Amino acid sequence: MSSALVWFRRDLRDFDHAALFHALKNYQKVFCVFIFDSTILDALPTRSDRRVEFIHGSVLELDAALRVKGGGLIVRHGPATEVVPALAASLGVTAVLANRDYEPQALARDAEVAERLRLLGVSFADFKDQVIFEKSEVLTQGNSPFSVFTPYKRAWLKTLTDFHLKAYPVDKYAVHLAAPAAGETIPTLAELGFTSTNLGELGIVPGMAGGRKLFDDFLKRIARYKVRRDFPAVKGVSYLSVHLRFGTVSIRELARAAHAIGGEGAETWLSELVWRDFYFQILWHHPRVVGVSFRPEYDKVVWDDAPDLFAAWCEGRTGYPIVDAAMRQINHSGFMHNRLRMIVASFLTKDLGVDWRLGERYFADQLNDFDLSANNGGWQWAASTGCDAQPYFRIFNPVTQSERFDPDGVFIRKYLPELAKVPDKYIHAPWTLPPIDQKLAGCVIGTDYPAPIVDHAKARELTLARFGVVKGATE
Known part of the structure; x- marks a missing residue:
């Protein structure tokens, strides 16, 4: 029986998920893993980090959602470059699938994981998921990357079709999800070496449920986004940025809704999503900007x-x-x-x-x-x-x-x-x-x-x- 491992990173949802869809469609048995990467966590300046608590809550929710579908989440704490190959070997999978990251350190990490997997006879594949357009999918007429937003936006909108906004039908193939071994548990925040923050008192709800609630609320206000978005004392923005960052919402669903609604409010918000793609492609084509001026x-x-x-x-x-x-x-x-x-x-x-x-x-x-x-x-x-x-x-x-x-x-x-x-x-x-x-x-x-x-x-x-x-x- 062919089997694969889906490695969740900044895509903590069980729906409209590129890597999960491709794995479920092409393999008979699909395991899911999330790694609290010690390489990243150990570099944080404090042991009380709202992002770690947000991720932890989102992982708990994702595990529960996958279990309802017959699967579940294997959770590990350690260096991802070591944990992923070791887990792939112990599970006997033939492939590891993940959604693509574009940051220089993440690219280096993925390259190292891919090489270690290759030596084990295991393939590695990644997929576009956190953006609508990536890398060189939107270029100037001279076939070079854009460095000015407005012409990039025009080309982005001209390139956009319904296909780019279509959701991946994960549930259609969910029967192939594999449950974790009996006794698998998710480490607590304390076991990860972190303490609780004020996330709860701030009213920030992690996970897919938190993202859904915010998005549903914003859709009621999106028509007024353009006129209200610049006033910090007013409830004018979506507050979805942390959910976009950790993938508890789908960028395709958000862009599809804004594109369908139309009007100045929705169009202005869609422009903000285009800005997001714009900066991703800048980082991809010009990774030097991490430490030096673009100009x-x-x-x-x-x-x-x-x-x-x-x-x-x-x-x-x-x-x-x-x-x-x-x-x-x-x-x-x-x-x-x-x-x-x-x-x-x-x-x-x-x-x-x-x-x-x-x-x-x-x-x-x-x-x-x-x-x-x-x-x-x-x-x-x-x-x-x-x-x-x-x-x-x-x-x-x-x-x-x-x-x-x-x-x-x-x-x-x-x-x-x-x-x-x-x-x-x-x-x-x-x-x-x-x-x-x-x-x-x-x-x-x-x-x-x-x-x-x-x-x-x-x-x-x-x-x-x-x-x-x-x-x-x-x-």
Whole structure:
């Protein structure tokens, strides 16, 4: 009897799953495995990580769902490069199937696994699953990868057909699922060396059920997405990013729904999914962006060595309320609204003059939805070093951004309770509040809330000079 092993990674669902479908269709007996990869876990900066808890909860749910279908999940803890070949050998399978990853470290891992399997006489195959279009499926007329989003989006939409959005009918072949051996258990968080976080009190529900609930709720609001998405105090976005990151939802189902609904709200949200594909293909074609600027000339930019300023940014004590509230949000919840990501990234690089790579790494540690391609792309966009980036001379003013996108200070007050009694007129720049009124509001600048650590107007001039030197040298 032919048998195979499906290796789950960032695709923690039992439906519309490319690798699982191909395995079930082509093999008579299909085992399923998830590995808590110690190579990844051991490198995390803390033993209390919301992402690990989210994955753990999603794995528990996936195992239960597979058992209902007659299968189940084999769960292991160790280096994936060793565990996968060893498990394949012990199960006697002839093939291992997985969904494709595009990050350089993941590609190296998969290549090592494939070689070890080859030596055992076991094949390895991977499939496109976490994107609609990958690698070189969408190219310019000159047959080269895109580096500007808008023409990429046009080509993406022109290439799209119903076939690309069609779900994989996993249930049709579920009879081939193989149950794990009796006594197989899933290690607890503690057994993995981790502790519980505030995931539950934040209301973040892991797994397919959590993703389904959010998606169903968003479909009721999607028509208003375009007009509401930039306001962090408003329920305007989908909140599905962590579910997309770990594959507890299907990108095909999401894109299919948005494409079918149409209208400015759904079309704008579909554009965000296209941005996701865009950054994946940038990472695939230009893996060097992991450590350097997409536009090499901007590696000559001289950033300031300012650990105190960087620490103030990380801890939400810059004196600019919209920046500080956003940083307190990410530190507390692992989530940050997309508009705020742009504001704080611009502030770190353009107001504080700090290297974008430091901010990128901080987000990588903090974000529940951390995804290398999108995180790198977003940071390089804000720093003006990336593909299709914000021009270096367009610099966000944190006060005017705050006034525009949190006009009543609702978001600011949620995360900065010390500003609760500051009048709306001054909430975006509380240092302009007269001293007597600061005392009346219980918020004396420099005591109850920090004074601005940098003057935006002066910082803007420094940034123009910083980039101008490089720009002048390359023209």
